[in-house]
Amino acid sequence: MMNAPAACVGDPVDVIETPALVVDLDLLEANIRRMADFAAARGIRLRPHAKTHKCAAIARMQIAAGAVGICCQKVGEAEALANAGIGDILVTNQVVGERKLDRLAALSKRIRLAVCADDGGNVDRIAAAAARFGTVVEVLVEIDVGTGRCGTPPGAPALALARRIAGHDSLRFGGVQAYHGSAQHIRGHDDRRAAIAAAAEGLRQTLDLLAAEGLDCRIVGGAGTGSHEFETELGLWTELQAGSYVFMDGDYSDNLGPDGQPDRRFANSLTIRSTVISAPVPDRIVTDAGLKAMSTESGPPRVVDAPWARVRGVSDEHTVILTDPARRPGVGAVLSLIPGHCDPTVNLHDWIIGTRGGIVECIWPVDARGAVL
Amino acid sequence: MMNAPAACVGDPVDVIETPALVVDLDLLEANIRRMADFAAARGIRLRPHAKTHKCAAIARMQIAAGAVGICCQKVGEAEALANAGIGDILVTNQVVGERKLDRLAALSKRIRLAVCADDGGNVDRIAAAAARFGTVVEVLVEIDVGTGRCGTPPGAPALALARRIAGHDSLRFGGVQAYHGSAQHIRGHDDRRAAIAAAAEGLRQTLDLLAAEGLDCRIVGGAGTGSHEFETELGLWTELQAGSYVFMDGDYSDNLGPDGQPDRRFANSLTIRSTVISAPVPDRIVTDAGLKAMSTESGPPRVVDAPWARVRGVSDEHTVILTDPARRPGVGAVLSLIPGHCDPTVNLHDWIIGTRGGIVECIWPVDARGAVL
Structure with missing residues (x-):
């Protein structure tokens, strides 16, 4: 059930089998460096989200x-x-179910682990699992700061949950999770800033209540690639959780920067290499990358090598592209596609092929590919 | 990189970890039997498409x-x-690239294998790979019968390609591939029939030209779950290639039958079991199955246990559902979701959990999960 990688280290990129998930190592390293420098210069901690890459090799580069x-x-x-050596992990989600909580508690004996919660009954069940395993699990209160997904309302309900956590011997209150997911792809720079400023109101109120009771927050977490500047400038958050900046994608490429132009401070390091497998009529080609090689729910892929081309549709194993007949790539031509959304795209692949200067330099397993449980 | 299954054989379904891909074995078996009986009664061969299930255990049930x-x-x-024991396979697609053609030729030495082609240069390269491996590869001409994706135009171009295949010592002309993908989800029964009738014109013309030159077709292939009745009644096709009928999905559930009502002759045997992990406000719940557990490009999942509920959105790891407060499932409740599109959903999972009478009866590997190359 594990698939062989699409290339060998040392191969020229031309012989990579397709469709393959390829990362440009120069661009990846620059993205990692840029976000690390941003955080270091402002004295805020960076805890990148591994839901994007699911890859221990990249996590280690971020930690380094x-x-x-x-x-x-x-x-x-x-x-x-x-299992691949990462020793400090925050699960930024609710974990529900007895077997899952057993796994969470067991894992907390081996690494520094924290988890979020937004429900009192769930807090009690985390405590019971931790007690069963003779460990102490750190729990953050997740508050809803505007996305309308998980998270208790800010303020009094969050304080009540924090007290409940602090009341269990097998739990440790760890702080507040305040991530505004739906703000990440608001296109305008000032509109994103305004969304995060609004989110900060509920967070500030919650932090004031916690402080008044002496409930210390080791972590006040949140921020994504689209908003991390704004959480940082507001001074309430202590950890940035951006993930997509390592790869970027078509959706993030449409966000605007402070000058009103598409924001290119982080580069598109990730592409799907795809081969033209059919060119049956002059204005149409079909490539070998479909829905099983890339996610399209945030828009179709962009064709790096043929920006004039238009993606007509993506089906399970094909992308149909309409193209100028005079410039039509032939059968066997290889195109690089920027996926609409990097996270679910990476999750489709067993391997990330790293290239530099036209040569395959590394082949990394996507360690947590398919780890939905 | 392989994930543990979500249950053990013998578990009651209640303890299956979520999100999990679950198949109702009674319904699966009935679907397999129904399509096999349909083909047998009409004297047409059935060669089900394994792109849907990617699972040798199910392929063996179909062959049995x-x-x-x-x-x-x-x-x-x-x-x-x-590798899992299936011995007769048609690749209903173009295969392009030297390494891929080497793999194709090598595999043809071990099983009965055929492939499609729609390009003369590609035919020559398949022939060269077959010669390199000292084997003979069977090649079908794929024609475009209306989908506008892969496939040479019917008629003279298809004949020219068949001649080119027949002219190579290392190839054997195998017939014609005539699959009308875009007809499968035309909602009206008579409208689907009309689309297949139109597709048959180009196929008939092509078959007449081939017959006039004595180019015999072992396989005239096509038909999907949405159209198989119509290819069968037209009498030109010799093999049905339906795949989705084993599982069905939300998209196929919207197709209408001959009586103008949703067609329920094949049952929804496949669901995603998903747990409510957050219920922060009275009218909203959040489950643990998102885009990494099910595909949404053909529409959001349907909630089997709460048909009144409305899916507001699906993000990477969550589905947000708006629900009647009086009937709101609580944190820890398990919901079964019918995915919008079964093929890319199955491809996200390592295991299919088979259940009967409330008990886990089998756990099948999705052998070809992620096999995009």
């Missing part, structure tokens, strides 16, 4: 550049990355 | 019920299923 640890969304991701 | 073999879309799928 200064990150304090990583975030995951699933216990299975945390297990996979802990 | 009478199927002559299976279809795949990728050489990697064919390799995985051949």
Whole structure:
């Protein structure tokens, strides 16, 4: 059930089998460096989200550049990355179910682990699992700062939950999770800033209540690639959890920077290499990358090598592209596609092929690929 | 990189970890039997498409019920299923690239294998790979019968390609591939029939030209779950390639039958079991299955246990559901979701959990999961 990689180290990029998930190592390293430098210059901690890359090799590069640890969304991701040597993980999600809580508690004996909660009954069940395993699990209160997904309302309900955590011997209150997911792709720079400023109101109120009771927050977490500047300038958050900046994608490429132009401070390091497998009529080509090689729910892929081309549709194993007949790539031509959304695209692949200067330099397993549990 | 399954054989379904891909074995078996009986009663061969299930255990059930073999879309799928014991495979797609053609030729020495082509240069390269491996590869001409994706135009171009195949010592002309993908989800029964009738014109013309030159077709392949009745009644096709009928999905559930009502002749056997992990306000719940557990490009999932509920959105690891407060499922409740599109959903999972009478009866590997190469 594990698939062979699409290339060998040392191969010229031309012989990589397709479709393949390829990362430009120069661009990846520059992205990692830029975010690390941003955080270091402003005295805020960086805990990048590994839901994007699911890859221990990249997590280690982030930690080597200064990150304090990583975030995951699933216990299975945390297990996979802990098994690959990552020692400080925050699960930025609710974990529900007896077997899952057993796994969470067991893992907390091996690495520094924290988890979020937004429900009192769930807090009690985390405590019971931790007690069963003779360990102490750190729990953050997740508050809803505007996305309308998980998270208790800010203020009094968050304080009540923090008290409940602090009241269990097998739990440790760890702080507040305040991530505004739906703000990440608001296109205008000032509109994103305004969304985060609004989110900060509920967070500030919550932090004031916690401080008044002496409930210390080791972590006040949040921020994504689209908003991290704004959480940082507001001074309430202590950890940035951006993930997509390592790869970027078509959706993030449409965000505007402070000058009103598409924001290119982080580069598109990730592409799907794809081969033209059919060119049956003059204005149409079909490539070998479809829905099983890239996610399209945030828009179709962009064709790096043929920006004039228009993606007509993506089906399970094909992308149909309409192209100028005079410039039509022929059968066998290889195109690089920027996926609409990097996270679910990476999750489709077993391997990330790293290239530099036209040569395959590394082949990394996507350690937590498919770790949905 | 392989994930543990979400349950053990013998578990009650209540303890299956979530999100998990679950198949109701009674319904699966009935679907397999129904399509096999349909084909047997009409004297047409059935070669189900394994792109849907990617699972050797299910392919073997289909063959035991009478199927002559299976279809795949990728050489990697064919390799995985051949390694698991499937001995007769048609790759219903173009295969392009030197390494891929080497793999195709090598595999043809171990099982009965055929492939499609729509390009003369590609035919020559398949022939060269077959000669390199000292084997003979069977090649079908793929024609475009209306989808506008792969496939040479019907008629003279198809004949020219068939001649080119027949002219190579290392190839054998195998017939014609005539699949109308975009007709499968036309909602009206008579509208689907009309689309297939139109597709048949180009196929008939092509078959007449081939017959006039004595180019015999072992396989005239096509038809999907949405159209198989119509290819069968037209009498030109010799093999049905339906795949989705084993599982069905939300998209197929919207197709209408001959009575103008939703067609329920094949049952929804496949669901995603998902746990409510957050219920922060009275009218909203959040489950633990998102885009990494199910595909949404053909529409959001349907909530089997709460048909009144409305899916507000699906993000990477969450589905947000708006629900009647009086009937709101609580944190820890388990919901079964019918995915919008079964094929890319199955491809996200390592295991299919088979249940009967409330008990886990089998745990099948998705052998060709992620086999995009």
